[in-house]
Amino acid sequence: MKHLLLIFFSIFISTSSFSQSEEELSQLPFDAIKDTIQKYSYSDIEKTITAANAYILKSRSKNDLKHEWIGHNTIALSYYHNRMFKESSEQSEKNMLFAQKHNLRDQEMESLAFLSDLQLIVSDISTQLEYYENLLQLAETYKSDFYKQIAYNKIASVRDVSGDTREAINIRKKSLNFFENKTVDSTFTQKSINSKIAMISFYLSSSYLEIEKIDSAKLYVDKIKQFSEKDLDTCYMAFLYAAEAEIAYTEKRFKEAKKLYHKYFDVCPTEYDLIKINYAYLIGKIELAEGNYRLASEILQKGLDDYNVTSVEEGFMKDYYEKLAEAYKQTGNFERASFYFEKYLTSKEKQTELKDSAKKSLLENEREAFLNEVNLLKTEKERKQSYLNYLMLSASLVILILLFVLLRFYKNKKANEFKFEQLLAKIEAAKQSDEVINTKDADLEEKNSNDVPEDIKQQILEGLKKLEKQEYFLKQECSSYNVAKKIGTNTSYLSKVINSHYGKNFNTYINDLRINYAILRLKNDVIFRSYSIQSIAEEVGYKSADSFTKYFKKDTGLNPSFYIKEIKNIA
Structure with a gap:
């Protein structure tokens, strides 16, 4: 649906x-x-x-x-x-x-x-x-x-x-940034720019709900709230009510969700039957959540009867059939419940096929782009080789240089393979994710935190743990000032506590968290390994691939690309 x-x-x-x-x-x-x-x-x-x-x-x-x-x-x-x-x-x-x-x-x-x-x-x-x-x-x-x-x-x-929601979020964030910085011209009126911001913010809110980051979803709802109906093209206000309704439903504020769903459909009325069945689904799922099982089954069944699902649409009906089966089960109509549960399983299977097909298509596109790049490089290499054929007198020198490079490469490769094995051993031995990389700084500005009151020290340590669980360190905005502000302290106390408790400065502390996260996710997440180094860097909080590569190599002794290649070989 x-x-x-x-x-x-x-x-x-x-x-x-x-x-x-x-x-x-x-x-x-x-x-x-x-x-x-x-x-x-x-x-x-x-x-x-x-x-x-x-x-x-x-x-x-x-x-x-x-x-x-x-x-x-x-x-x-x-x-x-x-x-x-x-x-x-x-x-x-x-x-x-x-x-x-x-x-x-x-x-x-x-x-x-x-x-x-x-x-x-x-x-x-x-x-x-x-x-x-x-x-x-x-x-x-x-x-x-x-x-x-x-x-x-x-x-x-x-x-x-x-299923690659994080990459979808990255793409949409870039698009949102484009429209937020777009000036009015012959193509874009202010109203059309506002409308695009509202639409993309809605999709970002939906994506964050999909990965259960409700606070982030709310941030993008707030972006839509900055506009009134006169600021947007016709029907775009529906995005606000739809996003707010989904958040209210997720937070089990069902009465509020129902009112918002009604607003969602009232703001842009249409006779289109797909909208009508979606309305039946959204209201039906709320009645189901509130325990009004008979009313839920009636609403959902009528929506389905009025719509008449075609064979090509069956793969999109998983959620609808699941809710209808549950409603019938709770009313004691087990025959209808079983019927729609079977349709739910069939639709789920088709959706799984769709998801697998999407993954395969995306990987094929990446492979094709890579091969095109390789072919361009190959063509360029062949052109250069053709030119080198005229330089026969320097052939011996070239061979010697190549041999030297190969020997050095082999030596470096062996050294890197040894470092990789050591890193794998540390990962296996680590009881917690933050134990793989745990850098200690020799020179610390504030080694002693005795002047920090004990209750504030505990507040800071607990606040840091909370932010670690929320993966706040993955945000590019993560600075000592912002962390101190979120915890409710000042940067001086924060620095002293981190120095004394962790034996490292704030930047080292954040970098260790990011690199630990990157190491483990690259090891466990196949799709994440297919990202470019720039995308991986942005995902873990760095603005550039160079910064990420610098800290990754500093902490592991390896380039990220080498680590990814070796992980793929053992996966």
């Missing part, structure tokens, strides 16, 4: 500006056609397509290619609204070719974005990811910041599906 609904939001909101300018029936004014399309968009596909075709004819009579594309796009949207996904995909492909032929760049990218979203339903996630990459390349070619950010956020959604 969640991923299917995200596709809807992506399509509904990204095309709402077009629906407001979709026009009329052949001889009638454009506004009249627009009214007809909007009137029948969700209820009568034949009338909608008739109006769209009339609009196309009128556009042709005026030789207006952009409006003709809008007419074609209306047909694709009409198929989508009526859940004729294959037909919608085929029409969108025609729309993209039309835009290409007539050099309508924005319309070409809009068609490709829509077509990309549909691939999860009509094809597979591998094809969808390929389309998103194509959209990114097209946006870079046309120098479109707008569609570049759309592509990044859609790729982040694939990361979410694959």
Whole structure:
């Protein structure tokens, strides 16, 4: 349900500006056609397509290619609204070719974005990811910041599906930073910039809820709260109510969650049946959580009966079937409970396949990018080798140098392998994660903490342990000032206590925590090992790969890349 609904939001909101300018029936004014399309968009596909075709004819009579594309796009949207996904995909492909032929760049990218979203339903996630990459390349070619950010956020959604939520968060944070620093221009009004900030903040809040970091989720809800309805494009306020409702539900504030879900649906009313079944799911799950089992089963069953799930949508219904099975079980209707539990298991299996496919597609993309880079390097190397063929007189010297380098490399490799074995032994022997790397500083400014009151000393040590559990040290903002502020002390006391208790200064203390975290996560997390060194550095709190590599090598004697390679060999 969640991923299917995200596709809807992506399509509904990204095309709402077009629906407001979709026009009329052949001889009638454009506004009249627009009214007809909007009137029948969700209820009568034949009338909608008739109006769209009339609009196309009128556009042709005026030789207006952009409006003709809008007419074609209306047909694709009409198929989508009526859940004729294959037909919608085929029409969108025609729309993209039309835009290409007539050099309508924005319309070409809009068609490709829509077509990309549909691939999860009509094809597979591998094809969808390929389309998103194509959209990114097209946006870079046309120098479109707008569609570049759309592509990044859609790729982040694939990361979410694959289970790589942290990387999805990283991508969206960069996109959010782009819009927060974007100035108004011909492409972006202030309202459209605000709307993008609200939408991305919503997705970030959802991702943090997914990994159970509710405080971080709330921070991004606060970003949406800075806007009022007049600051946002139509319907974007729904993101605030949706995010607040999910947090309230997570915190078991069910009455408040229900009110917020109602606001969520009221702020942007629509006849689209996917929204209706999502409404049934959200209200039904609250009634279930409150113990109103019969009412929950009635709401959920009616939503399902009204919607009529298609075979291609079964893989997105796991959560819905699970809640419905639980509601029937609690009411004593074990036959219906068993029926929907079986459907839940089937849907879960399909979702697992989807997740595995997403992981595989992402890894294939990374492999392809790596091989392309290798081939470029190989080509460059061959060119240089061709040039060296003319320098036969220096061949002997080159060979001697190479032999020296190889011998040195072999010696270094052996030394690094020994260091790696020692590090593995320390990991196995460590009782706690912070015992692998425990650096002691010889020169400390404040070795004695006797002038720190005992109760404050305990407060600081307990505060440090709490922040360690919260993994605050992974944030780039983690400084002695911010740590002292969170604990409720000053930097002088903090420094003295860390010096005397841990035998190290504040920076060493934080670096040890980060490097311990990196060592263990790289050992245990296959996906994390596939990140670039820059991404790993940012994940553990460093601003640059150089800083991370410097401290990693200082504490372990190894480069991170060597450690990752050796871990992969034994995994």
